Amino acid sequence: AQKITQTQPGMFVQEKEAVTLDCTYDTSDQSYGLFWYKQPSSGEMIFLIYQGSYDEQNATEGRYSLNFQKARKSANLVISASQLGDSAMYFCAMPEYSGAGSYQLTFGKGTKLSVIP
Amino acid sequence: DTGVSQDPRHKITKRGQNVTFRCDPISEHNRLYWYRQTLGQGPEFLTYFQNEAQLEKSRLLSDRFSAERPKGSFSTLEIQRTEQGDSAMYLCASSPASGTDTQYFGPGTRLTVL
16 A cells, blocks of 8 residues: 655745655555645645656646655655745645556645745 | 536535535546545545446445446435534545546535534
8 A cells, every 4th residue: 555654744935935845655566656736725636746656857837846756755846936825735645556447546644835925 | 627516515414414415527537536534634535436337435434425426427425324523525536547647626525514
């Protein structure tokens, strides 16, 4: 079974600064991926970024990038130029593939990011 | 471009009552998932449909929980004889079964059992 660990319950960042949210994982799969989702106080989980274990370059999506270090089993999310609207919970998640041809996501406990004006 | 929708957004019920939640996935997505999220935790997987077939249901929390997707479009999640421990956010997601098969989530239904 997959295991996701997010060790930072809460983080603060000054507006316009960059911030790194940590995620470590444990899996016995040779091929796997990592997702990051954002959950504002409204409750909806918003997909941010994905990277597969065999992708050679770290994924980037606008202000979001993944610092993926397979040897350390870490997939940290970097948010550049933080905005007030980035204040939210952030979850790291790993797919656990089932024999039914799809996967279920295993989530960490999340990190609450607060952006300070 | 309409995303995943869920109804109702909030539900307050008394212990012992039955509740039903609805999820409408993104129209071209044939995979649909239900998750439950309790306070301070990440979502936990409950069940999964591919079209109308429920292919994974072993993670449903008890036999009081059931889900359907009768025509392969919208889905319902029912909880019978609710208990206070069922109070949580119930999230629905859908995915296209292609590419990275990313799951896109709805806004959730927040259940409070009194």
